Amino acid sequence: PLPPADPAEVRAWAELGGLRWERELRAELEARGREWLAQRGQPALRVLHAAAESAEREARGQSGAVAVPAAGDPLAALDRPAVARDLLHAVAAQLLDPSGGWGRLRAALLALEAEPLRRHADADVLAAHLRAAEREPLAPAARAELVRALRETRPTGPAEDERPLLREAAAEVRRQLEALMQRAPAPRLDPGSALPPGAILYAVTPRAARAAPPDPEEDTLTVHLAGGRAARWRGLHLSWERVGASWQLRVEGPGGQEVALLHPARPAAERVQTLALGPLLPEEAALRLSLSGDYLRLEWLRPPGPGLADLAAQARLVAALLRPEEGYAGLRLARAVAGLLREAAVDVAALGPSAAARYAAAPPAALLTVARKGAAALHARAARLGPQEWDALLEEAGTGLGLSDHAARRLRTALLAARTGVPCTALPVAGGEATLPGDGTFTRLRLPRDPHLVLRAAGTELEVRPALGGLSVQPSRGQEGVLSDLLVLSLPQAQVLLVRALEDIGGAVLSEAE
Incomplete structure (x- = not known):
């Protein structure tokens, strides 16, 4: 029999797999969310909203299920890409909750399949107020106005004829989430589990160690940082050293170098970062860095479309x-x-x-x-x-x-x-704000980890935040747009051009005269 794998190495391998699964889960949910957002009246997002809220209430020990909001409900605002994205990320957190989040969410969806049109918590109060209004000694026109005003003070629910639609939406959402969760990895590996052969550079477990330099064509490289000091991969020279309780990674390419600090003691979300390679290479690329203890996984990222x-x-x-x-x-x-x-x-x-x-x-x-x-x-x-x-x-x-x-x-x-291109070097977004020059030239900006920022362009502020399918771009005056990879906004006296690839966005302002 093979000797058992190093326990710390097994734990790190399992956690790195879990971090990758979390990203894949959120990406899959966003892909489905884009389909649900395109549905007329967003029935799938509405039942998911109600189920997620009900599951959250149950987790807090509160009773009472949340009703499905009406189509176009301005409070739920599920027709907005940014709001829909926030909902799906909240759902992802429930699916990843080891204390039974998926079970609570699934039970809430099953309850909606059985009865999608629960009475609103204020329905009885509203009915009593309406009966009282009908008894008021008022002229018919005044009484009708009072009834209308009372109805507007209470949120309305879905129409009765939506019952089959919402029931099927709840069933479809549940089926899709069940299919996703069937792919979830085990939360941890048994300490005696075998690791894939040749999976880790400088591994402690002999069978898991790479016997040769990393394949330059591979898109993923896992390194035991404590076992070595450098490597060459995909035309890059990688070197690292301890800095206190952390690691410093240096990435060098033909066009320069980038440095990243890796902190093993931080929460999982802060142990995943993306390093844009910018001018290091002649191609658009980035590295996703995931850390578990002294084990680092590097993933090569390319734009899904043009650079x-x-x-x-x-x-x-x-x-x-x-x-x-x-x-x-x-x-x-x-x-x-x-x-x-x-x-x-x-x-x-x-x-x-x-x-x-x-x-x-x-x-x-x-x-x-x-x-x-x-x-x-x-x-x-x-x-x-x-x-x-x-x-x-x-x-x-x-x-x-x-x-x-x-x-x-x-x-x-x-x-x-169109032949002039954009700069290779990106400017950091300081304090979550940046200004685009008005001379028609493109500025390249590096997106922060949480891409919520304000762009100033042509005398207008543009609020940029994550949304389904990209980034929501909301002018201070005007209609919201979604930047997937390209967006042109028409403002008074100017156009704002925005493009996005990996961790960078480019922006330019064209006046009407240009």
Whole structure:
């Protein structure tokens, strides 16, 4: 039989696996949450909200279940991505609670499947007040006004005809959470458990130790820090040393170095951090560092899509297409050019002034999607054309639509500016606040661990906080947007361009004259 693995090594391996599972669980919940947020009336989020609140009350020893909020309830505000994200992270905390959080939440969902329309706690009081109002010696109009005012003072619940919808929503949410929890790892490994062979660099357990340098193509590396002092991995030189009760990790690459402090005694959430590699490498990448005792797991992270520079180029083109004060002339012109490249005539009926009205009435997220598709096609086609061919197409399309040459000049400028990129070095966000310059150049900012910050741009404050699918961006005046990887906000006299990749965001401000 194999000799038993080192107990401390087994505990660290189990905890590192648990930390990874927590991240995967939150990511899976957010992915499902985006689907639930898109549902009309958000029935799944509403039953989950009620179940989570009821489970929390039970955990505190309080009786009474929480009722499902009505669709569009302004107090619950479950149609807001930031609020929905907070709910799902609270649910994740319950699922990870070793004292039976998942059991309480599951029981609350089962109760909602059985009866999704519980009476509100104030329903009896409201009914008594309404009966009393009907007996008041008032004129009919005054009595009706009193009844209306009383109803507005109490939250209303879902309509009776929503019962089947909410019952099915509760069942579906429960089934999806059950499927997630089936993948949960054991909370701890038996001290005699075997570790995977070759899993840990400088391991104490001989069978678990790597016999060769780390594979440069692997995305994960686990290191016993006390067993060595340095390693090379994925083109980086890693070195570490003790600093008191902590560890200092130095990461060196062709473009420079980054340093991270690792604190084994801190809570689990503070033992996971992301180190952006910035100018160290020619590619967009970052390292996620997870620590358990003297064991460090490094995970190589790449943007799921284009890097920050490519996104910034795309954002400049999108901004040129999304000019509502110009009747979306850029977007109409781009679509006309696309038609000409397909050897189709300019469709004046589809791209004339009526198109501007349709774009203005479209939801912002849908309009951004259309503009992004148009910008991508425009950029790809412009790269294959010479300047004279491109100018001739713009002139033909603009003439066909009866547009001035101002929109064409703006598109030419955007295509040139799209090649300028963004800085490689990110600036830290000091005190949770940053200012974007108004000269049209991109600024690169490093997101703090808790990305809740205020951006000042074009005389407006933008509150940025985590949300489902990205970051919520709320202007002090105007409609909330969600920054997944690219967002263009139209403000009075200016546009704000925001892009995001890994731990960095880029921002630029374009005035109306640009």
